[in-house]
Amino acid sequence: MLLADSQALTDNAHDPGKVRRSVVEIALDYLAVGIDPQKSTICVQSHLPALAELSMLYLNYVTMARLERNPTIKDEIRTRGFGHDVPAGFLCYPAAQAADITAFKATLVPVGADQAPLVEQTNEIVRRINGVAGKAILPEAQALIPPVGRLPGIDGKAKMSKSGGNAITLSAEPDAISAAVRAMYTDPNHLRVEDPGKVEGNVVFTYLDAFDKDRATLEDLKAQYRHGGLGDMKIKRRLEDILQALIAPIRARRAEFAGDRAHVLDILRQGTATARERTEATKREVVEGLGLFQL
Known part of the structure; x- marks a missing residue:
């Protein structure tokens, strides 16, 4: 390394x-x-x-x-x-x-x-x-x-970069992770829950593709989002739960080192x-x- x-x-x-x-x-x-x-x-x-x-x-x-x-x-x-x-x-x-x-x-x-x-x-x-x-x-x-x-930045621009201010670091505290997920770029045309949404280019779904191990449920969520009837906050809450669970032990080990x-x-x-x-x-x-x- x-x-x-x-x-x-x-x-x-x-x-x-x-x-x-x-x-x-x-x-x-x-x-x-x-x-x-x-x-x-x-x-x-x-x-x-x-x-x-x-x-x-x-x-x-x-x-x-x-x-x-x-x-x-x-x-x-x-x-x-x-x-x-x-x-x-x-x-x-x-x-x-x-x-x-x-x-x-x-x-x-x-x-x-x-x-x-x-x-x-x-x-x-x-x-x-x-x-x-x-x-x-x-x-x-x-x-x-x-x-x-x-992985794109949370703003949907280029790749995630600490210097660009659009990254989630491995030492991020729970509140910082929550704020980053809430700020994530989704589909600007998905204005109402019932509106059909776009999965491609949607940062939240890109991160779910990378970190969500329940592939079957994730595919169902994508289908719902594309059809309409699934709000951004629901998929953001799912991603936040996954990232909180992923980063917590990493953050603890990092602090120890x-x-x-x-x-x-x-x-x-x-x-x-x-x-x-x-x-x-x-x-x-x-x-x-x-x-x-x-x-």
Whole structure:
């Protein structure tokens, strides 16, 4: 599990303190949801120099035009309002992510649907590296996308983002969860209970698709909503109950880990040391495979 603080600087260079603070906050999220550091290495990107070296190397195997065509990058540039002032680090993100993936020789990458083009571009770089080397140094990776490939923000705009103020955090208190669900975007044309409603694009139903385990009841609710006769508050109450039950134990575990910051930092140090060995080994393989000069 990579804490991508170097990547975060590509659109937060004006506030490095925020990036620094986020490292532990995201680590707490990982631990709270049940990531076991004995089974999954949790490491800090900026402390893995091989990733930066591989990123720079990979940039020689991708064109600027290809980076600009990447759908994920185009969408994020639009969302962040960069216009023509796109930070170079942000535009080069696909090469950096290729380094993040290939340095660990990952073959399966869990991502949201919006990140799939980045995995595809990683594989393009892998094929170029392997082609120049004349042998398979690096494996290609497959994107592992969940059934709900992207959670929108509670306002229905883009994806959920803490910085965008449209997210439900894993540390959210019950009142904050209630307020977020009440504010969720539904169908603006569903003005009365008896009106037919639209399920597609309805944020509440998107979240229910992701978290409601009672699929049969959920399908019945969708049919009722489409036909008319089901109010927004009823489906919002159902979603709130599900999210309250889901987040409560996560919130409690997170608070427990947060109470022992020294232990969390030890986990990050150990994980990063393990990851450093792995990534350095991959970098050496790539350098040797390409026949680059070595001392």
